[in-house]
Amino acid sequence: MPRYALKVEYHGAPFAGWQRQADQPSVQGAIETALAKLEPGPQDGAHTIAAAGRTDAGVHALAQVAHCDLARDWEAFRLMEALNYHLKPLPVAIVDAAEVGEDWHARFSARERRYLFRLLVRRAPATHDKGLVWQVKNPLDLQAMRDGAAHLVGRHDFTTFRSTMCQADSPVKTLDEITIEEIARETGVEFRFRLRARSFLHNQVRSIVGTLERVGAGSWPAERVKEALRAADRAACGPVCPPEGLYLAGVGYPEDPFEG
Amino acid sequence: MPRYALKVEYHGAPFAGWQRQADQPSVQGAIETALAKLEPGPQDGAHTIAAAGRTDAGVHALAQVAHCDLARDWEAFRLMEALNYHLKPLPVAIVDAAEVGEDWHARFSARERRYLFRLLVRRAPATHDKGLVWQVKNPLDLQAMRDGAAHLVGRHDFTTFRSTMCQADSPVKTLDEITIEEIARETGVEFRFRLRARSFLHNQVRSIVGTLERVGAGSWPAERVKEALRAADRAACGPVCPPEGLYLAGVGYPEDPFEG
Missing domain, CATH: 3.30.70.580 (Pseudouridine synthase I, catalytic domain, N-terminal subdomain)
Known part of the structure; x- marks a missing residue:
C-alpha cells in the first residue's frame, strides 16, 4: 500500500x-x-x-x-x-x-515546525487581508518586541505560554528562533513573527505573540517576558492573540520528501 | 462648504x-x-x-x-x-x-495614476489570495515580458489596448513606466506589473497584461507587441485578462493632499 x-x-x-x-x-x-x-x-x-x-x-x-x-x-x-x-x-x-x-x-x-504570525498595525479596517492578519490600532516598537522575544529563545519550561488544555507530556520545549520583521505597507505597518522549534505546545505561538504585542505597545517592559517565563504560571502570560494571523509555514524532516 | x-x-x-x-x-x-x-x-x-x-x-x-x-x-x-x-x-x-x-x-x-497587477503562476488553486490575483498555470518568462513591455512605454496611439467601449476623446496616451517584478512564493511565483501614466484608457492595463502574459508563455514573440501597437486595431490585442489581479495603487497630484 x-x-x-x-x-x-x-x-x-x-x-x-x-x-x-x-x-x-x-x-x-x-x-x-x-x-x-x-x-x-x-x-x-x-x-x-x-x-x-x-x-x-x-x-x-x-x-x-x-x-x-x-x-x-x-x-x-x-x-x-x-x-x-x-x-x-x-x-x-x-x-x-x-x-x-x-x-x-x-x-x-517531523524534526521542525515553522510558524508565521502576521500582525497589521493601522487605524482603518483591513480589506484585502481581512481574516488573514491580526489587526491592532496602537503603534508597536520593533526593538522592544525583539528584546522581549530574546528571553524566550532556548530550552525552557513554557508553562506560562501554553494553554491549560495542552496535552503535551512536558511543558519543556526548545524554541530555536524567533525573528520579527517590520514591513511598511501602503497604509500601516505589518510585523511578521517567525518561530521555529522541533515542536510547539498548544497555543504557544499565540501566547507568545500576544505577550510581545503588549511589550511593543509599551504596556510591558521587555524584562517582564523573562519574569513571566520564569514564573511557569499560565496566569503570568499576556493576552492570547486571535488565530487569524497565524500560519503553519513549514515542516522540516531529516530528508525533504518533496525534494527532487 | x-x-x-x-x-x-x-x-x-x-x-x-x-x-x-x-x-x-x-x-x-x-x-x-x-x-x-x-x-x-x-x-x-x-x-x-x-x-x-x-x-x-x-x-x-x-x-x-x-x-x-x-x-x-x-x-x-x-x-x-x-x-x-x-x-x-x-x-x-x-x-x-x-x-x-x-x-x-x-x-x-490628478496628474498621475499608478496601477498594480498581480499574476500568480502555479498549478494548485490559490487559497489565501483567491480573488486577489489572476492565476495561470503555465510558467512565464520574465525577460520576454519585459522586452514586450518596453515597446509600450512612451507616447503612442493605444487603440489596440483599449476597450471598444472606451469613452476617452483620444487613444493617444503616454505610458510613463511599466515594471515587472518576479517574486518567489512558498508555492509558485508571483509577477507584479506596475504601470504609471497621467491617465489610462478603459481596459488598458488589463489589455496590456493579458498580452504580455502571452509573450511570457512563449505564444507571442516580444516583437509582436510592437506590431500590435502599430496596428492601432483592437483585434490585434492579446486576450484581456480578468479584473481580480488589478489594483488602483496610487494617484499623484501636484501637491500630495495627505502630506503633513
Whole structure:
C-alpha cells in the first residue's frame, strides 16, 4: 500500500481546525472526503490521514504536511491534481505530493515546525487581508518586541505560554528562533513573527505573540517576558492573540520528501 | 462648504465597480451612503463624490482618491474614523482624509495614476489570495515580458489596448513606466506589473497584461507587441485578462493632499 506525503495550503476561516470532527467542517475531513472520491478507504470506505501540526480553528497553513495510504499506485503529480479537483471550491490546496516509504510519518518523522504570525498595525479596517492578519490600532516598537522575544529563545519550561488544555507530556520545549520583521505597507505597518522549534505546545505561538504585542505597545517592559517565563504560571502570560494571523509555514524532516 | 480628500482602499469582489449604479452595489454608493449617516447631502439628502479612477467591477484599490463636500467642519481624522464606522462590514476603508481647497478635484487635479497587477503562476488553486490575483498555470518568462513591455512605454496611439467601449476623446496616451517584478512564493511565483501614466484608457492595463502574459508563455514573440501597437486595431490585442489581479495603487497630484 503506497504512502504519499501531501503539502497542504489552506485558509483557516471556514474550518473548525485541522482535526476531523463529527459535526463541523475541518481541513482533515475535507481532504479525507476528496481521497474517498479517488478510491475507497480501508475503514468502511473512509480514509484517515495524519498531519504534522493540528492547527486550531481559524489558523491558516502555507505548508502543512500530511500523509495518506492508497491502494493504487498514483503518479504524485496526478494525485495532487485529482485531489485539488475534488477539493474545489474549498480554500484547501494540495501544493505538492510525493511517494514516501511505508514507515515515514508526517507527524512522527517531523524534526521542525515553522510558524508565521502576521500582525497589521493601522487605524482603518483591513480589506484585502481581512481574516488573514491580526489587526491592532496602537503603534508597536520593533526593538522592544525583539528584546522581549530574546528571553524566550532556548530550552525552557513554557508553562506560562501554553494553554491549560495542552496535552503535551512536558511543558519543556526548545524554541530555536524567533525573528520579527517590520514591513511598511501602503497604509500601516505589518510585523511578521517567525518561530521555529522541533515542536510547539498548544497555543504557544499565540501566547507568545500576544505577550510581545503588549511589550511593543509599551504596556510591558521587555524584562517582564523573562519574569513571566520564569514564573511557569499560565496566569503570568499576556493576552492570547486571535488565530487569524497565524500560519503553519513549514515542516522540516531529516530528508525533504518533496525534494527532487 | 469645506471639501475633503479621501484615500480609499477596497476589495473589488462584492462591487459592480467604483461608479454608483441604480440597482447594483458600488464603492461610490457605499461611501455616499456612509456620508449621509454623518450629515444630509445637498440633493434630497444624498451626497455625490468624485474619484480619480472609475475602477471596473472586481478591480481593487490600495489608494483610490475621492473628494466630498460637507456642510460641517470636520477634523480630518474624525471624519475618517466616522466613515469607517459606517462602512462596516463592507470591505471599503478610508485610509486617510485631508481638508483641501474648494477648487481641488480628485479627478481633474490628478496628474498621475499608478496601477498594480498581480499574476500568480502555479498549478494548485490559490487559497489565501483567491480573488486577489489572476492565476495561470503555465510558467512565464520574465525577460520576454519585459522586452514586450518596453515597446509600450512612451507616447503612442493605444487603440489596440483599449476597450471598444472606451469613452476617452483620444487613444493617444503616454505610458510613463511599466515594471515587472518576479517574486518567489512558498508555492509558485508571483509577477507584479506596475504601470504609471497621467491617465489610462478603459481596459488598458488589463489589455496590456493579458498580452504580455502571452509573450511570457512563449505564444507571442516580444516583437509582436510592437506590431500590435502599430496596428492601432483592437483585434490585434492579446486576450484581456480578468479584473481580480488589478489594483488602483496610487494617484499623484501636484501637491500630495495627505502630506503633513
